[in-house]
Amino acid sequence: MVKKVLKFGGTSVGSIDRIQHVAKIIKKEHDTGSQVIVVVSAMAGKTNELVKFSKNISENFDKRELDVLLSSGEQVTCALLSGCLLELKVNAKSWLNWQIPILTDGEHTNARIVNMNVSKINSFLEKGVAIIPGFQGVSKNGDVTTIGRGGSDATAVAVAKLFKADACEIYTDVDGVFSSDPNKVPVAKKIDKISYDEMLELSSLGAKVMQSSAVQTAMMYDIPLEVRSTFTDRKGTRIFDRENIDYSKSVTGVAYSKDDAKITLIGVQDKPGVAADIFEPLNKAQINVDMVIQNISSDERTTDITFTIKREDLIKTKDILSNNKKINYKTINHNDKVAKVSIVGAGMVATPGVTYKMFRGLADEKINILAISSSEIKLSVIIEEEKTLIAVKKLHTIFDLD
Ligand code: ADP
Ligand code: ASP
Ligand code: MG
Numbered sequence: 001m002v003k004k005v006l007k008f009g010g011t012s013v014g015s016i017d018r019i020q021h022v023a024k025i026i027k028k029e030h031d032t033g034s035q036v037i038v039v040v041s042a043m044a045g046k047t048n049e050l051v052k053f054s055k056n057i058s059e060n061f062d063k064r065e066l067d068v069l070l071s072s073g074e075q076v077t078c079a080l081l082s083g084c085l086l087e088l089k090v091n092a093k094s095w096l097n098w099q100i101p102i103l104t105d106g107e108h109t110n111a112r113i114v115n116m117n118v119s120k121i122n123s124f125l126e127k128g129v130a131i132i133p134g135f136q137g138v139s140k141n142g143d144v145t146t147i148g149r150g151g152s153d154a155t156a157v158a159v160a161k162l163f164k165a166d167a168c169e170i171y172t173d174v175d176g177v178f179s180s181d182p183n184k185v186p187v188a189k190k191i192d193k194i195s196y197d198e199m200l201e202l203s204s205l206g207a208k209v210m211q212s213s214a215v216q217t218a219m220m221y222d223i224p225l226e227v228r229s230t231f232t233d234r235k236g237t238r239i240f241d242r243e244n245i246d247y248s249k250s251v252t253g254v255a256y257s258k259d260d261a262k263i264t265l266i267g268v269q270d271k272p273g274v275a276a277d278i279f280e281p282l283n284k285a286q287i288n289v290d291m292v293i294q295n296i297s298s299d300e301r302t303t304d305i306t307f308t309i310k311r312e313d314l315i316k317t318k319d320i321l322s323n324n325k326k327i328n329y330k331t332i333n334h335n336d337k338v339a340k341v342s343i344v345g346a347g348m349v350a351t352p353g354v355t356y357k358m359f360r361g362l363a364d365e366k367i368n369i370l371a372i373s374s375s376e377i378k379l380s381v382i383i384e385e386e387k388t389l390i391a392v393k394k395l396h397t398i399f400d401l402d
Contacts, residue, residue, distance in 0.1 A: 003125070003165045004029060007039040007134065007156035011173035012230035013077050014044035022230060023084035025171070026129055030090055035125040037159055039134045040081055041152040042073025047135075063108035067136070067146045070109075071097065074133035074152070082131050091128030095121070097136045097144060102155070104137035104145045111145035112213075113137055113158040122163070132159060153214035161221050168223055170210065171230040176237030177202070177209055179401040180254045180392055187393075187402040191252065192235070195242035198252050198346055201378045205342040206257030215239070247347035250354050251399035254392050256341045260290065261311040262370055262382055265321070267330025270303040277326045278305065285320055287313045291373040291382065302330075308371055308382055311336050338370060339388040342380040343395055349376055361398040365390050 054061035078094035085092035104111035134152025160168035196219035203212035228236025371382040
């Protein structure tokens with residue numbers, strides 16, 4: 001018998017009407033004779049609202065309590081959806097994270113699913129539809145945990161893996177994965193098939209249609225995914241191994257994010273060990289450095305170092321750089337009004353001139369490049385935040401994606 005995991009995101013379950021609509025999709029699937037496990041998100045806006053409640057109490061709200069609070073959103077959806085299915089005479093049952101249990105390790109608000117007990121749910125699947133809350137689990141010592149924003153995608157993939165499902169379908173508010181965010185770039189086109197590694201780059205670089213850790217797990221265990229719309233019957237996007245895809249274009253998609261900040265240290269001594277002295281304390285403080293540029297020194301004794309970090313780490317980074325006696329520089333500049341714009345494509349490897357074409361396109365729009373990083377299948381630049389959409393649209397056009 002075919003076993004399917006269906007995951008419904010926040011907008012898809014954003015109102016009672018929508019939950020009733022989702023119940024009909026599930027009933028249709030169940031009526032074909034498939035075994036169905038459903039993973040749900042909190043209703044649209046709910047998790048943000050809960051975060052806001054906690055911040056009204058304290059910017060430093062206790063993380064254990066925050067997890068208890070945030071996990072409640074998905075639990076509400078589970079019960080409502082189960083209720084709707086029962087109304088449609090479909091035998092359905094919801095479980096809370098600790099009832100299954102979904103076991104996690106790692107820290108509060110950023111845990112990772114490591115295992116799940118499949119036996120109870122497997123035996124129920126012979127009778128009806130199982131509903132599981134996304135985005136959460138329970139730690140070894142019994143505390144409720146959450147697994148990072150957008151984490152219901154990761155739950156769906158973990159469920160598909162642990163229950164050995166034949167299919168994992170991600171239902172969302174757009175028709176699939178597009179060449180860029182269709183809500184910002186109206187000429188973006190739906191991609192029929194995309195490889196895990198391209199999807200992983202796009203997600204990590206800002207395309208929130210799939211959460212990056214979910215794609216990483218799918219890639220690691222070769223779990224094919226389909227991203228499709230809750231609101232239309234159109235075919236979605238299939239995400240699978242690169243071998244199944246033929247690359248006629250150098251670039252598959254353009255993504256952007258506004259999560260970074262740029263720091264420049266001017267007048268750093270140009271001698272061995274200086275970069276290590278700067279980055280070692282940042283690493284110890286778990287501050288992730290992304291792009292790094294070191295200029296050639298004009299006087300051969302000092303140089304400038306520019307690097308990017310997550311915007312939320314800016315104050316902490318500046319504190320470390322100012323208070324560490326081993327780090328010497330003349331001036332420190334920072335800019336948190338920057339964006340990272342990236343092109344992604346497995347076809348880039350075989351196409352010469354992609355880098356030049358990207359830089360020329362940005363220059364034509366008078367956009368200054370502040371930092372650059374590349375890998376085999378992606379090229380990212382940091383630019384001024386206010387130019388983000390101009391850059392994204394320009395790159396989308398010049399790489400024939402419109
Ligand atoms: P869900 O609540 O279903 O998990 P998300 O809001 O997390 O949905 O992700 C869907 C959104 O991702 C879309 O509404 C769209 O604005 C955005 N998005 C960003 N980049 C892309 C892309 N390349 N293709 C499709 N959607 C994208
Ligand atoms: N509700 C959680 C969030 O908003 C998880 C998810 O929707 O995937 O981040
Ligand atoms: Mg999402």
